[in-house]
Amino acid sequence: MSSQWEDKKKPHLNIVFVGHVDHGKSTTVGRLLLDTGHIEEHVIEKNEKLAAEMGKAGFGLAYVMDGLKEERERGITIDVAHKELFTPNYYFTIIDAPGHRDFVKNMITGTSQADAAVLCVAANDGVSAQTKEHAFLAKVLGVKELIVNINKMDISGVDYSESRYNEVVEEITGLLKMSGFNPADVPMVPCSSFNGENLYNKSDNMGWYKGPTLFECIDGIQMPPKPTDRPLRLPIQDVYKISGIGTVPVGKIETGILNAGKTVIFNPSQQSAEVKSIEMHHTMVDKAEPGDNVGFNVRGLSAQDIRRGDIAGYSNNEPMFVRHDETFVGQIQLMDIPKAVAAGYTPVFHAHTAQVAVRFVELLEKTSKGQKEANPAFLVTGDACLIRFQPTKPMAIEQMDAFPELCRFAIRDMGKTVAAGVCMKIEKK
Ligand SMILES: Nc1nc2c(ncn2[C@@H]2O[C@H](COP(=O)(O)OP(=O)(O)OP(=O)(O)O)[C@@H](O)[C@H]2O)c(=O)[nH]1
Numbered sequence: 001m002s003s004q005w006e007d008k009k010k011p012h013l014n015i016v017f018v019g020h021v022d023h024g025k026s027t028t029v030g031r032l033l034l035d036t037g038h039i040e041e042h043v044i045e046k047n048e049k050l051a052a053e054m055g056k057a058g059f060g061l062a063y064v065m066d067g068l069k070e071e072r073e074r075g076i077t078i079d080v081a082h083k084e085l086f087t088p089n090y091y092f093t094i095i096d097a098p099g100h101r102d103f104v105k106n107m108i109t110g111t112s113q114a115d116a117a118v119l120c121v122a123a124n125d126g127v128s129a130q131t132k133e134h135a136f137l138a139k140v141l142g143v144k145e146l147i148v149n150i151n152k153m154d155i156s157g158v159d160y161s162e163s164r165y166n167e168v169v170e171e172i173t174g175l176l177k178m179s180g181f182n183p184a185d186v187p188m189v190p191c192s193s194f195n196g197e198n199l200y201n202k203s204d205n206m207g208w209y210k211g212p213t214l215f216e217c218i219d220g221i222q223m224p225p226k227p228t229d230r231p232l233r234l235p236i237q238d239v240y241k242i243s244g245i246g247t248v249p250v251g252k253i254e255t256g257i258l259n260a261g262k263t264v265i266f267n268p269s270q271q272s273a274e275v276k277s278i279e280m281h282h283t284m285v286d287k288a289e290p291g292d293n294v295g296f297n298v299r300g301l302s303a304q305d306i307r308r309g310d311i312a313g314y315s316n317n318e319p320m321f322v323r324h325d326e327t328f329v330g331q332i333q334l335m336d337i338p339k340a341v342a343a344g345y346t347p348v349f350h351a352h353t354a355q356v357a358v359r360f361v362e363l364l365e366k367t368s369k370g371q372k373e374a375n376p377a378f379l380v381t382g383d384a385c386l387i388r389f390q391p392t393k394p395m396a397i398e399q400m401d402a403f404p405e406l407c408r409f410a411i412r413d414m415g416k417t418v419a420a421g422v423c424m425k426i427e428k429k
């Protein structure tokens with residue numbers, strides 16, 4: 001079945017659905033696709049029958065996105081899934097991320113491909129652990145536009161209550177401020193994905209809500225202008241070896257233009273190669289722009305020469321990187337850390353597509369409850385701090401003043417995100 005708005009020449013955006021486990025991300029995506037005519041009712045009916053047989057009644061809509069056997073049995077999303085959605089203004093690729101804390105790694109992969117995000121928050125639970133973690137990660141990983149779906153408004157105890165909606169809006173507003181989004185720019189739509197209320201069709205049960213539907217918000221996204229006039233920066237997501245073609249790195253362009261025929265350099269691998277061809281949405285193109293997800297064939301490099309976490313650019317303005325004997329200074333905000341941390345702490349940094357263990361070398365200046373302190377001995381949850389860092393192996397990262405798109409990082413330890421930060425100054429030797 002095809003959509004009435006189908007047209008692949010429309011501007012393309014990747015939109016990721018994130019939020020705490022079970023808050024209804026997959027159900028929202030399934031319902032949006034159904035109500036907008038991208039899939040037919042009988043598909044959902046078949047899914048629902050299958051779900052009921054597996055003891056997962058109610059998961060028929062979620063099964064549109066949850067296709068893996070284990071996902072269907074457990075009733076959770078494990079890996080990201082992609083689907084096309086056409087709206088009057090855009091051609092979207094929807095990325096449905098898992099909410100379960102064990103699969104945050106997959107959420108990070110999906111979110112680093114996204115331009116925009118829908119944060120799903122169940123109205124009964126409100127802001128929960130992965131609501132927080134995903135909001136921080138979305139900001140760090142470069143999501144520019146955010147929409148909130150306050151979901152499950154139908155559920156018993158919430159019963160479409162305006163005052164409960166207002167309470168959840170207040171909680172989310174606090175979270176958005178902490179994670180670096182401006183709440184005034186973020187629409188928050190009260191929905192029931194299960195019943196299809198305020199997703200595509202307006203709800204008869206929430207007359208008090210006068211704002212746009214989730215679909216109208218998604219279609220109305222205004223993306224900031226594409227930084228086409230800046231130097232090329234293309235973080236590499238994966239490198240494939242394709243028989244008959246050769247080495248094909250893939251990734252999403254952050255800034256600048258990738259041209260076929262030009263030579264690119266990959267840092268920190270420090271390898272150069274000519275771009276032979278570029279492919280986007282299974283079509284060959286001569287050039288690609290910021291926001292485009294591309295695969296491109298490079299001449300003369302093996303798939304082992306370059307890797308995920310490299311950034312491609314041109315040699316007249318190479319992507320920056322910090323070697324293991326160099327340092328950088330960054331400002332971090334501690335979100336959730338089990339114990340106090342001091343110099344010597346070496347958690348994993350996630351910056352664009354890179355994952356590198358990085359050591360806290362020197363705590364320079366702490367801000368705690370509005371009070372500043374030079375060279376503090378340790379840090380706890382809620383503190384912000386300016387720190388000198390040293391990666392354990394070469395790591396591509398950019399300074400905030402040069403490339404705000406590539407200066408952010410999330411810090412993860414023991415399976416959770418403990419802090420988020422920005423790189424202010426790279427100290428090259
Ligand atoms: N009452 C009610 N239940 C909902 C709604 N949306 C989703 N659910 C139920 O919530 C459960 C989880 O839904 P999913 O869509 O799988 O949630 P998810 O956020 O994708 O979960 P993960 O991907 O595992 O993080 C299912 O039982 C859904 O039927 C809603 O609007 N109202």
Ligand SMILES: [Mg+2]
Binds near residue numbers: 025026027066097
């Ligand atoms: Mg899901």
